[in-house]
Amino acid sequence: xxxxxxxxxxxxxxxxxxxxxxxxxxxxxxxxxxxxxxxxxxxxxxxxxxxxxxxxxxxxxxxxxxxxxxxxxxxxxxxxxxxxxxxxxxxxxxxxxxxxxxxxxxxxxxxxxxxxxxxxxxxxxxxxxxxxxxxxxxxxxxxxxxxxxxxxxxxxxxxxxxxxxxxxxxxxxxxxxxxxxxxxxxxxxxxxxxxxxxxxxxxxxxxxxxxxxxxxxxxxxxxxxxxxxxxxxxxxxxxxxxxxxxxxxxxx
Numbered sequence: 001x002x003x004x005x006x007x008x009x010x011x012x013x014x015x016x017x018x019x020x021x022x023x024x025x026x027x028x029x030x031x032x033x034x035x036x037x038x039x040x041x042x043x044x045x046x047x048x049x050x051x052x053x054x055x056x057x058x059x060x061x062x063x064x065x066x067x068x069x070x071x072x073x074x075x076x077x078x079x080x081x082x083x084x085x086x087x088x089x090x091x092x093x094x095x096x097x098x099x100x101x102x103x104x105x106x107x108x109x110x111x112x113x114x115x116x117x118x119x120x121x122x123x124x125x126x127x128x129x130x131x132x133x134x135x136x137x138x139x140x141x142x143x144x145x146x147x148x149x150x151x152x153x154x155x156x157x158x159x160x161x162x163x164x165x166x167x168x169x170x171x172x173x174x175x176x177x178x179x180x181x182x183x184x185x186x187x188x189x190x191x192x193x194x195x196x197x198x199x200x201x202x203x204x205x206x207x208x209x210x211x212x213x214x215x216x217x218x219x220x221x222x223x224x225x226x227x228x229x230x231x232x233x234x235x236x237x238x239x240x241x242x243x244x245x246x247x248x249x250x251x252x
Contacts, residue, residue, distance in 0.1 A: 051179055055210035055252070058119045063193060064130040067122070069200035072161035072172065075220055080160035088204040093188075097156070097225035100147030107190060107204055113137045116187050123252050124214040134208050136189035140182045142224070148178075151228045154238070155181045157207055158223040174218040174239040175230050175248070176209055185210040188221065213250040215241050 075081075083091050088107055095103040117135040139155070159172040180186055186209045190197050197203045202219025209216050216239070230236065235243030242248045 067130040073200040075161035094223040095146045098149040098152040120210045134189040135191035136187040139186045152226040156225040157218040160220040172240045
């Protein structure tokens with residue numbers, strides 16, 4: 001990508017946002033400006049930072065003794081409670097959507113694949129940080145096994161938890177693009193600090209996408225879906241918190 005190509009894309013993003021501001025009833029100019037800024041931020045990061053550039057890593061001596069668990073810490077949904085009661089023996093991770101070979105994998109099968117361990121800092125949008133060690137399978141490994149179709153552009157994570165903790169509450173979901181999905185540090189973690197991932201931190205499986213803020217690190221994952229667009233999912237903005245005003249691209 002050269003400078004001219006980037007500027008063309010940036011101007012296109014700005015123009016689209018301005019046109020949208022004129023054409024969407026009930027959407028404030030401030031909201032349109034925020035969306036435009038998010039698009040420019042994403043383009044700038046993609047231009048200036050190599051796709052495989054790693055988030056900083058730390059030593060075991062630097063691991064936080066009190067890594068906070070926030071958001072959902074024990075999902076109330078009956079399907080999750082049944083799995084938890086059995087020690088997640090019957091858990092299956094589904095990988096489907098725009099893939100050639102849909103997958104359904106147990107924790108044993110996930111652990112049989114090549115593992116990656118990384119000690120990284122978790123940056124919460126609330127302003128706190130903690131360092132933890134995570135072990136899991138690279139998301140790219142599973143996407144390659146499933147075989148993404150050419151039209152796939154985003155990866156959506158469907159979760160067990162509902163943020164209001166009601167049985168029929170809206171389920172959490174999150175999404176990332178293929179650049180972050182294929183990043184070396186993007187893993188599906190099943191261990192934390194050399195122990196099985198605890199329930200408050202997302203057992204049996206959580207996303208670690210280390211170059212983005214903490215709310216992008218979906219917990220309690222039950223299904224991974226490859227899609228061309230997430231406009232038809234939830235509120236159409238790419239995630240539970242994004243539907244409530246958070247930025248979709250939450251790069252650190």
